[in-house]
Amino acid sequence: MRSEMEQDILKVLITEEALQKRIGELGEALYEKFQGRRPLFLGVLKGSFVFMADLVRSCPLKSDVEFIAVSSYENATVSSGRVKINHDLQQDISGRDLIIVEDILDSGNTLAFLKDYFLTKGAASITLVTLLDKPSRRTKAIAADFAGFQVPDEFVVGYGLDYCQEYRNIPYIGILKPEVYGTP
Ligand code: IMP
Numbered sequence: 001m002r003s004e005m006e007q008d009i010l011k012v013l014i015t016e017e018a019l020q021k022r023i024g025e026l027g028e029a030l031y032e033k034f035q036g037r038r039p040l041f042l043g044v045l046k047g048s049f050v051f052m053a054d055l056v057r058s059c060p061l062k063s064d065v066e067f068i069a070v071s072s073y074e075n076a077t078v079s080s081g082r083v084k085i086n087h088d089l090q091q092d093i094s095g096r097d098l099i100i101v102e103d104i105l106d107s108g109n110t111l112a113f114l115k116d117y118f119l120t121k122g123a124a125s126i127t128l129v130t131l132l133d134k135p136s137r138r139t140k141a142i143a144a145d146f147a148g149f150q151v152p153d154e155f156v157v158g159y160g161l162d163y164c165q166e167y168r169n170i171p172y173i174g175i176l177k178p179e180v181y182g183t184p
């Protein structure tokens with residue numbers, strides 16, 4: 001039986017099993033890269049919270065966890081281009097090796113802004129990890145160091161990603177029915 005929430009999903013794009021397998025590979029790759037160091041996993045809220053939880057558990061390194069909350073979408077499916085910090089860092093990141101954890105790299109606005117922001121705060125290095133990459137929509141010259149999956153130019157939800165704050169708790173990545181958000 002599909003839940004009422006899931007009836008808004010047009011199709012499943014990435015299953016729970018595929019997510020777990022790929023996140024295991026990302027965790028291993030990060031382990032290889034950071035062995036012997038103590039990186040700081042820095043999740044970009046809210047969308048990354050589910051991915052972050054699985055990623056840190058797939059990477060058996062001594063590490064720290066931090067979050068920053070930003071928004072740019074203002075409840076639409078198209079980026080406003082502006083990035084606002086809603087909840088700032090709660091610790092000094094100067095001299096730290098950062099692993100930025102994002103749900104999706106779309107226009108690149110958010111990560112371009114955050115990369116500059118973290119460098120001005122004195123980060124020693126920045127590694128960008130995104131679960132999803134939508135390269136067709138990029139307007140900023142920014143690329144992930146590690147990306148889980150490339151996705152087509154469709155609005156996706158689930159596994160932390162929302163539409164108007166809904167659907168974050170769907171355990172897979174799905175494409176939302178266009179009638180749910182109106183004509184794009
Ligand atoms: P960017 O700044 O355009 O790269 O967008 C990044 C942010 O936009 C992500 O962290 C998401 O929160 C949101 N976003 C972009 N595309 C989607 C989508 O297809 N579904 C849900 N959120 C999205």
Ligand code: MG
Nearest residue numbers: 046047073162
């Ligand atoms: Mg979002």
